[in-house]
Amino acid sequence: xxxxxxxxxxxxxxxxxxxxxxxxxxxxxxxxxxxxxxxxxxxxxxxxxxxxxxxxxxxxxxxxxxxxxxxxxxxxxxxxxxxxxxxxxxxxxxxxxxxxxxxxxxxxxxxxxxxxxxxxxxxxxxxxxxxxxxxxxxxxxxxxxxxxxxxxxxxxxxxxxxxxxxxxxxxxxxxxxxxxxxxxxxxxxxxxxxxxxxxxxxxxxxxxxxxxxxxxxxxxxxxxxxxxxxxxxxxxxxxxxxxxxxxxxxxxxxxxxxxxxxxxxxxxxxxxxxxxxxxxxxxxxxxxxxxxxxxxxxxxxxxxxxxxxxxxxxxxxxxxxxxxxxxxxxxxxxxxxxxxxxxxxxxxxxxxxxxxxxxxxxxxxxxxxxxxxxxxxxxxxxxxxxxxxxxxxxxxxxxxxxxxxxxxxxxxxxxxxxxxxxxxxxxxxxxxxxxxxxxxxx
Amino acid sequence: xxxxxxxxxxxxxxxxxxxxxxxxxxxxxxxxxxxxxxxxxxxxxxxxxxxxxxxxxxxxxxxxxxxxxxxxxxxxxxxxxxxxxxxxxxxxxxxxxxxxxxxxxxxxxxxxxxxxxxxxxxxxxxxxxxxxxxxxxxxxxxxxxxxxxxxxxxxxxxxxxxxxxxxxxxxxxxxxxxxxxxxxxxxxxxxxxxxxxxxxxxxxxxxxxxxxxxxxxxxxxxxxxxxxxxxxxxxxxxxxxxxxxxxxxxxxxxxxxxxxxxxxxxxxxxxxxxxxxxxxxxxxxxxxxxxxxxxxxxxxxxxxxxxxxxxxxxxxxxxxxxxxxxxxxxxxxxxxxxxxxxxxxxxxxxxxxxxxxxxxxxxxxxxxxxxxxxxxxxxxxxxxxxxxxxxxxxxxxxxxxxxxxxxxxxxxxxxxxxxxxxxxxxxxxxxxxxxxxxxxxx
Numbered sequence: 106x107x108x109x110x111x112x113x114x115x116x117x118x119x120x121x122x123x124x125x126x127x128x129x130x131x132x133x134x135x136x137x138x139x140x141x142x143x144x145x146x147x148x149x150x151x152x153x154x155x156x157x158x159x160x161x162x163x164x165x166x167x168x169x170x171x172x173x174x175x176x177x178x179x180x181x182x183x184x185x186x187x188x189x190x191x192x193x194x195x196x197x198x199x200x201x202x203x204x205x206x207x208x209x210x211x212x213x214x215x216x217x218x219x220x221x222x223x224x225x226x227x228x229x230x231x232x233x234x235x236x237x238x239x240x241x242x243x244x245x246x247x248x249x250x251x252x253x254x255x256x257x258x259x260x261x262x263x264x265x266x267x268x269x270x271x272x273x274x275x276x277x278x279x280x281x282x283x284x285x286x287x288x289x290x291x292x293x294x295x296x297x298x299x300x301x302x303x304x305x306x307x308x309x310x311x312x313x314x315x316x317x318x319x320x321x322x323x324x325x326x327x328x329x330x331x332x333x334x335x336x337x338x339x340x341x342x343x344x345x346x347x348x349x350x351x352x353x354x355x356x357x358x359x360x361x362x363x364x365x366x367x368x369x370x371x372x373x374x375x376x377x378x379x380x381x382x383x384x385x386x387x388x389x390x391x392x393x394x395x396x397x398x399x400x401x402x403x404x405x406x407x408x409x410x411x412x413x414x415x416x417x418x419x420x421x422x423x424x425x426x427x428x429x430x431x432x433x434x435x436x437x438x439x440x441x442x443x444x445x446x447x448x449x450x451x452x453x454x455x456x457x458x459x460x461x462x463x464x465x466x467x468x469x470x471x472x473x474x475x476x477x478x479x480x481x482x483x484x485x486x487x488x489x490x491x492x493x494x495x496x497x498x499x500x501x502x503x504x505x506x507x508x509x510x511x512x513x514x515x516x517x518x519x520x521x522x523x524x525x526x527x528x529x530x531x532x533x534x535x536x537x538x539x540x541x542x543x544x545x546x547x
Numbered sequence: 548x549x550x551x552x553x554x555x556x557x558x559x560x561x562x563x564x565x566x567x568x569x570x571x572x573x574x575x576x577x578x579x580x581x582x583x584x585x586x587x588x589x590x591x592x593x594x595x596x597x598x599x600x601x602x603x604x605x606x607x608x609x610x611x612x613x614x615x616x617x618x619x620x621x622x623x624x625x626x627x628x629x630x631x632x633x634x635x636x637x638x639x640x641x642x643x644x645x646x647x648x649x650x651x652x653x654x655x656x657x658x659x660x661x662x663x664x665x666x667x668x669x670x671x672x673x674x675x676x677x678x679x680x681x682x683x684x685x686x687x688x689x690x691x692x693x694x695x696x697x698x699x700x701x702x703x704x705x706x707x708x709x710x711x712x713x714x715x716x717x718x719x720x721x722x723x724x725x726x727x728x729x730x731x732x733x734x735x736x737x738x739x740x741x742x743x744x745x746x747x748x749x750x751x752x753x754x755x756x757x758x759x760x761x762x763x764x765x766x767x768x769x770x771x772x773x774x775x776x777x778x779x780x781x782x783x784x785x786x787x788x789x790x791x792x793x794x795x796x797x798x799x800x801x802x803x804x805x806x807x808x809x810x811x812x813x814x815x816x817x818x819x820x821x822x823x824x825x826x827x828x829x830x831x832x833x834x835x836x837x838x839x840x841x842x843x844x845x846x847x848x849x850x851x852x853x854x855x856x857x858x859x860x861x862x863x864x865x866x867x868x869x870x871x872x873x874x875x876x877x878x879x880x881x882x883x884x885x886x887x888x889x890x891x892x893x894x895x896x897x898x899x900x901x902x903x904x905x906x907x908x909x910x911x912x913x914x915x916x917x918x919x920x921x922x923x924x925x926x927x928x929x930x931x932x933x934x935x936x937x938x939x940x941x942x943x944x945x946x947x948x949x950x951x952x953x954x955x956x957x958x959x960x961x962x963x964x965x966x967x968x969x970x971x972x973x974x975x976x977x978x979x980x981x982x983x984x985x986x987x988x989x
Contacts, residue, residue: 143591147589191935361900461800
């Protein structure tokens with residue numbers, strides 16, 4: 106899966122980077138809200154008194170923590186290397202991250218994320234907001250061959266929401282988004298009550314926000330419906346229009362390049378307050394209750410060093426969450442548990458070098474092979490292969506019981522078919538060469 | 548490099564596993580001597596009082612630390628999964644490890660190791676002690692194509708050393724090995740003095756130990772010289788003979804399968820006391836002062852659950868140390884800094900979809916491509932490619948300044964050659980398709 110993701114990202118020109126697992130704690134805590142999740146490091150032999158004193162005096166700058174996502178490290182990387190990078194800079198990053206959360210279905214304390222981001226120096230054209238979800242659509246689409254269900258990428262644009270809310274007279278945009286973000290969890294009635302109670306909305310304004318959030322679709326009618334709703338509530342907003350133009354451009358491009366995959370969904374809010382344009386979430390069709398497996402958006406400030414600001418757009422696949430669902434739902438299986446396609450049998454320990462020579466010949470042509478661990482009876486050596494799902498057993502040439510010359514033979518232990526074979530020429534069928542992950546039904 | 552190592556390991560039937568970054572602290576501290584290097588984890592929001600109390604009362608079992616090698620986690624993995632594994636079990640494991648050491652040239656606090664081990668249940672035949680260094684020789688040999696220098700795998704056998712020392716009348720085998728291990732650092736005179744001072748050896752016994760340690764070679768004469776030395780000192784030892792038979796078998800097999808790579812070197816001691824048979828170190832020829840980049844050996848007890856003991860043999864490549872030397876010595880270079888082989892130029896933002904279509908066509912045939920970020924002047928778009936080392940710029944078909952139809956064209960910006968091309972057919976030369984790591988001189 107990681108190889109497939111990496112290949113797709115690189116076909117689109119994203120350079121792979123890797124950052125260290127730790128960052129200074131003060132960098133990790135910049136956003137505040139995630140502080141509860143961070144694992145802090147301490148060397149076992151460190152002067153205990155010194156460490157404790159640092160903690161009491163709040164010297165977070167000397168402390169190190171494990172990164173909890175790949176965005177904070179990437180921001181640090183961009184600032185540190187800005188002088189050497191060519192912008193816009195496209196990178197992919199596939200690494201483990203750690204969060205001290207309570208583990209549950211699809212949520213782990215150690216998990217793998219696969220991120221792509223493009224970041225500009227000072228500016229970043231809108232077309233990247235179209236390109237990045239399409240790269241993810243392609244990457245996730247490539248995984249269908251191994252049993253990953255169809256995905257649906259849900260997109261929205263912060264400018265649409267903000268323009269509409271402000272046009273309605275609601276200036277607590279953050280507050281409205283926070284309430285709307287709860288729609289899937291508590292339903293429209295309670296969200297409506299929240300909007301009235303917490304953002305000062307009138308029941309009519311709350312109803313309008315809920316009506317906007319109810320709009321979804323994958324064609325030009327989405328923008329028309331939003332405009333009709335705006336007109337109905339007397340909303341006029343240049344920001345809303347700009348957001349609708351952007352959202353429509355994304356939907357139009359997606360209809361050509363990834364038909365049926367990208368859907369505008371005006372209730373997508375994303376909790377994080379730093380998104381400023383497109384926002385994305387991705388669900389597995391038929392497994393929507395798992396939540397989003399690939400999220401992200403446009404941010405106007407990934408990082409800033411005072412002189413320069415670096416806007417970006419990115420998405421992150423929660424690989425472990427995705428894999429855990431594939432396994433728990435029994436959607437995928439591996440064709441075997443070890444790399445080897447062939448076990449070369451050993452007739453006796455004295456003739457092990459002859460078996461090794463067969464293995465060397467096969468490997469030189471890219472065939473994964475192991476040699477039997479002992480010169481047990483052939484039935485036991487076949488069982489050794491069978492237990493590991495290895496399809497072929499090779500019997501090296503030798504002298505038979507009656508003194509006759511016995512040629513090299515290879516047995517397909519699934520069919521029982523055994524044929525004479527030449528180590529310099531024979532190869533397994535392409536689908537048997539390496540273990541493969543396939544849909545469980547195959 | 549990691550892809551190449553993984554491929555070689557899998558061609559030999561080693562299954563890849565990955566273990567979590569953390570282990571219980573008491574597991575990590577089982578060997579005692581490495582305690583100073585461990586990073587301990589704490590959740591930031593954890594009740595500080597509780598954590599401190601655990602530390603005071605020594606409740607290491609509740610604490611977690613980052614793994615400092617891949618052997619301790621593998622031992623835990625084997626015990627936990629013994630019921631599901633088929634033995635002998637061959638695994639490779641390529642992961643980061645962490646040690647709180649003082650960083651220096653070739654020594655990092657976070658680094659990557661690439662390990663192979665084979666572990667048996669109850670027993671493990673000697674031939675695996677021959678096989679494993681040969682797999683590493685092949686893996687490291689594959690890296691020569693990208694500029695890794697020739698390697699020399701130095702092998703010894705604990706049975707030879709122990710049999711010889713005991714035959715001499717020296718029973719503090721650990722003590723003698725510890726002193727011999729310092730030969731490269733302090734020289735034979737000081738090691739001789741150490742042997743007399745710390746292991747109770749006579750000057751004659753010390754001289755015999757130093758004479759043994761001075762023997763090296765890659766043919767049958769090694770065993771003969773050791774036997775002659777033993778006879779000269781009146782040493783007779785069945786253990787010594789067994790060790791010499793094993794060492795000779797390894798040297799003989801290596802002479803056939805990896806000529807010139809494996810050398811018997813009787814001074815190789817390895818600090819860790821759990822090795823019981825073959826021991827291995829590996830140096831880069833011409834960079835011996837970097838120390839060993841791939842070490843390991845045979846151990847009779849990787850893990851034990853009381854009922855079963857799991858003997859094994861394994862080696863570990865210090866990938867980060869190897870890479871740091873390749874870079875600092877200027878031995879390797881990358882052919883470009885991004886994956887893309889082609890930049891598709893954009894004539895105007897209105898015709899960006901035409902450029903996207905060219906990119907889609909090329910990618911569908913496995914060619915890494917990016918589309919220019921803006922419809923700047925073509926000279927600027929060529930410069931965009933040049934700065935990243937991307938060899939080709941594609942100019943999409945369109946209408947020229949005089950209204951004529953201009954066909955698709957692709958320019959090799961290294962030679963300046965520009966030719967008409969079809970997005971459905973054109974491909975770069977194989978060596979330009981993906982960025983490659985090559986010897987610096989190439």
